[in-house]
Amino acid sequence: MRTALHLTTAAWALLSITTAQAQDVAAGKAAFAQCAACHSIDGTNGAGPSLQGVDGRKVGSFPGFRYSRAMKATAYNWDAAKLEAYIANPQAAIPGNVMPFSGLPDAKQRADLVAYLQSLK
């Protein structure tokens, strides 16, 4: 009886974590409206490079996009922490990059946006 109760609690905890993540992605998708004028998620470059599969790829490496020198010279790969820092303050994260976006001050919105960006495969 006791074991069954524990299992149920664990199952509930797991379920609520999964739901929370899904909510973050949905909220991030809404926040992405601020980025969509310049960034596609389908592999087409616009004013900015496509963000399809951005998580894990090297900074400034999407085929066919003309990046700034600063962006091309950045040697790391995008991950949650790097994306979060860049979205918070693009010029502080990669000085000299030319993205015309001053940064997203809301930490919750940034976290949601990163969850959404990581969901783009």
Ligand code: HEC
């Ligand atoms: C007005 C156009 C514009 C808007 C709005 C914009 N970006 Fe960008 N973004 C760019 C440009 C241009 C670059 C390339 C900068 C460079 O080469 O220095 C870029 C680069 C990036 C990169 C690096 C991609 C790579 O291939 O390494 C990420 C990540 C990114 N933007 C995320 C975002 C997010 C998230 C938002 C919304 C919160 C956003 N951008 C809003 C124009 C924009």
